[in-house]
Amino acid sequence: MLVSCGDNLALRLAGPDDLAALIDFNTRIFDERITDWAADLAGGRHPTVQTCDFTVVEDLRDKKIVSSVCLISQTWQYDGIPFQVGRPELVATDPDYRRRGLVRKQFEAIHARSAAKGELLQVITGVDWFYRQFGYEMGVKLWGSRCVNGMDVPKLKEGETEVYHLRPATSGDHEFIRDVYDQAARGQLFAALRSPEEWDYEFTGRSKANTRRREWLVLADSEGERLGYVQYLACLPLPHLPLFRISQVELKVGVGYxxxxxxxxxxxxxxxxxxxxxxxxxxxxxxxxxxxxxxDHPLYRAIPKNLVRDLKPSPWYIRIPDMIAFLSKIRPALEGHLVGTVAEGYNGELKLNFFRSGIQLVFDSGRISAIEKWQPGEAWQGDARFPDASFLELVCGWRRFEEMSESFADCWGTHEAAVLLDCLFPPFHGKVWVLA
Ligand SMILES: CC(C)(COP(=O)(O)OP(=O)(O)OC[C@H]1O[C@@H](n2cnc3c(N)ncnc32)[C@H](O)[C@@H]1OP(=O)(O)O)[C@@H](O)C(=O)NCCC(=O)NCCS
Structure with a gap:
């Protein structure tokens, strides 16, 4: 693959000979906290990324990399249904080459590569708004942090002894951690799944200074019985923050927070x-x-409100390029969502108008018998209308239909469509542990 970007610039997939230059480029554009992450991704340690999962734009005059993007492939599940996801990352252009469309061109290449791998959804964090230009919309949440000051941590009362203890996890705990994670993931609408190789990479595969490296503590009672785990960031990506960042707390079934x-x-x-x-x-x-x-993590409900400080949640930007393919994939889950709601056993059609395009769903006694292309002739046609990529917010459970129609005057639906849509797409307040 070689695509001219004009002005002696050419876009291509990276090869093994680019490794050192890629790491150096990313370190220069970001900083040295990215070096080991980039090296793990491009250098073959990562279970789903190889050097050729990076696109580069090269200045042919001096063979210099001036822009690059990588794709981290992974598996997620939607209410128990696994599907493939692509995460573009390390998006960077040399300051002297910015605003010439080099990232736009690479996103076209990365999206084509992601589609060829069968990935139904792309996900990214980063610069506010920027990725909306490439079809992304606010989707699942990244996290909703709360801070507890050290001085507010509850003290042991006089004469009281500690019943539960944290200890570093050992390799003997890995299976336990995987089981507790999998059990928690099963209860989530969206969650990332990990293959045995990806788990090994999480536990022991990353370089020591990779800022995406996590470590685990095991919570046990006084008899040593394991009750759950804590995951924390081993290398602080933001050293100016005077906080110890905990990224997961999961207890096994039957243990109360x-x-x-x-x-x-x-x-x-x-x-x-x-x-x-x-x-x-x-x-x-x-x-x-x-x-x-x-x-809405249960630990937050267990901590007295006056002890915590709230930080604004940050979202992932999500792209679902082929909505019919995605809805078809998750069809059994959507049918399941109707059970026990007012839309149980629903019969009828639901025409969704996205202004330039549309989709029709046909319901037959609560089963979805068709999910197909429908072309609206006029802006007013259909049972519900969604501007731009706003339908994604509903699909991801980020907002309810009424919130959306209040926010966007051009988002509208019949009463029946509004009720049906909220039953089909339940809210999601969880956090996805995205493979990095
Ligand atoms: C953000 C960054 C990757 C953009 O790279 P780039 O090659 O300049 O991007 P492009 O030229 O392809 O931009 C595509 C469009 O977005 C616009 N754009 C570029 N940077 C933008 C920004 N920071 N905010 C808003 N729009 C921006 C461009 O003008 C262009 O618009 P157009 O197609 O209408 O002309 C680059 O500025 C960068 O490397 N920043 C530092 C690293 C970083 O923050 N990376 C992202 C972390 S996830």
Whole structure:
């Protein structure tokens, strides 16, 4: 693949000979906190990424890489149905070559590559608004952090002894952690799934200084029985933040957060202070814990409200280029969502007008017998209308239909369509642990 970008610039897939230059380029555009991440992705350590999953734009005059994007392939599930996802990352252009459409051109190539791999959805974080230009819309949430100051962590009462303890996970705990994660993922509308190779990469595969590396603690009772785990960021990506970032807390079925919360917070705060004292946490000061968990994580309900500080949730931008293919993939889940709702056993058609295009769903006693292209002739046609890529917000459970029709005057639906759409696409407040 070689695509001319004009002015002696050419777009192509990266090859093994580009490895050193790619790592150097990413370090120069971002900083040295990206170096090991880029090296793991491009250098063959990563289970789903190879050097050829990077596109590069080269200045043919001096053979210099001036822009690059990579694609991290992965598997997610929607209510139990696995599907393939592509995550564009390390999106970067040399300052001297910006605003010449080099990222736009590479996104066309990355999207084609993602489609060829059978990926039904693309997901990205990063520069606000920028990716909307390439068909992305606000989708699932990244996290809704709450902070607990170290001084607010509940103290042990006089004469009380700690019942629950945190200890570093060992290789003997990996299967337990996987099981607890999988059990939690099964209850989520959206979740990322990991193959055995991807789990190995999470546990031991990343380079020590890769800022995406996680570590785990196991929560156990006084008999040593494992009750759950904590996942934390081993290398702080933002050293100016005086917080110890916890990225997951999961307890196994039957263990309540209210019981373990005080010990858990004490254990985490002790761990944070010990890591800070030993220089393992490279922040200038340590003030508390950042719980970067899903917005409605049960731990948040167990912690008294006056002890936590709320941080705004950040979303992923999502792209679903072939909505008919995606809806067809998740059709059994959509049918399942109608059961037990007012739309159970629904008969009829639902015409969705996206202004330039449209989709018709046909329902037969609660089964979806067709999901097909429908071309609206006029803006007013159909049972519900969605401007731009706003339908994605509903599909991802980010907003309800009424919220959308209040936000966008050109989003509208009949009463029946509005009720049906909310039954088909339930809300989702979870957090997806996206493969990095
Ligand atoms: C953001 C970045 C990747 C854009 O690269 P680029 O090659 O200049 O992007 P393009 O020229 O392909 O941009 C496509 C369009 O977006 C516009 N655009 C470029 N940067 C933009 C920005 N920061 N905000 C809004 N629009 C922007 C361009 O003008 C162009 O619009 P047009 O097609 O209507 O002319 C580049 O500025 C960069 O490397 N920044 C530092 C690293 C970074 O933040 N990466 C993203 C982290 S996920």
């Amino acid at each position: 209210l019981n373990v919360m005080p010990s858990l917070l004490r254990g985490l705060w002790e761990k944070a202070q010990a890591m800070y004292a030993s220089g393992e946490l490279p922040c200038r000061e340590i003030h508390g814990l950042e719980l970067a968990l899903e917005r």
